[in-house]
Amino acid sequence: MGPWKEEFPDKDPADPRFDPELLEEGDKRNVLDRYRYWSVEAIREDLDKRGWSDLEIACENWTHDFNIGSMVRSANAFGARGVHIIGPHKWNRKGSLMTEVYERVYQDASIEDLVSYAKNSPFRPHLIAVDNVEGSVPIETFSFPPSCILIFGSEATGLSKEALSAAEATVYIEQRGSVRSINAAAAAAIAMYAYSVCVEKEA
Numbered sequence: 001m002g003p004w005k006e007e008f009p010d011k012d013p014a015d016p017r018f019d020p021e022l023l024e025e026g027d028k029r030n031v032l033d034r035y036r037y038w039s040v041e042a043i044r045e046d047l048d049k050r051g052w053s054d055l056e057i058a059c060e061n062w063t064h065d066f067n068i069g070s071m072v073r074s075a076n077a078f079g080a081r082g083v084h085i086i087g088p089h090k091w092n093r094k095g096s097l098m099t100e101v102y103e104r105v106y107q108d109a110s111i112e113d114l115v116s117y118a119k120n121s122p123f124r125p126h127l128i129a130v131d132n133v134e135g136s137v138p139i140e141t142f143s144f145p146p147s148c149i150l151i152f153g154s155e156a157t158g159l160s161k162e163a164l165s166a167a168e169a170t171v172y173i174e175q176r177g178s179v180r181s182i183n184a185a186a187a188a189a190i191a192m193y194a195y196s197v198c199v200e201k202e203a
Contacts, residue, residue: 003023059151060151074192076099114127125147130188133158152184
């Protein structure tokens with residue numbers, strides 16, 4: 001949207017949630033209409049007030065910046081409470097379309113750090129792995145615990161043995177074509193949707 005006076009010819013609002021710079025120059029951000037012209041701090045505060053879901057997301061050893069950014073963007077869209085990037089990889093935030101400024105993003109050195117986080121979190125999240133391995137169950141039949149962290153591995157190698165051992169359960173996304181794996185960011189979005197549908201049905 002353009003400057004406030006271009007879009008709305010009436011007097012500039014006095015609402016403290018509005019960012020003066022955005023009112024003056026326009027708001028080109030990828031945010032819901034209700035958040036147009038709001039400052040980052042005001043949006044964060046409103047999201048916290050409205051309440052995040054009890055879902056968190058973790059990716060282990062992802063190396064493609066765009067996949068990480070896309071996952072962060074999807075996590076924000078589904079109201080995930082936090083995102084954990086496991087491993088030393090530094091990522092380019094362009095793919096997230098600035099959603100990382102509203103989302104809580106954690107950099108964990110290892111799976112052990114994630115396990116420690118889960119044990120000490122007041123939300124007591126369950127660790128659920130998403131990988132197409134022996135013993136995993138179809139994601140559409142799984143009953144997700146309301147508070148959980150979904151863990152995703154890289155497209156090349158999947159999740160580590162440590163991650164699979166730490167998880168309470170492992171689910172997979174059924175495929176019907178010839179390709180071996182789904183894009184990691186796409187798989188994460190599918191799993192977040194499956195979680196949301198399951199938790200809403202059981203609420």
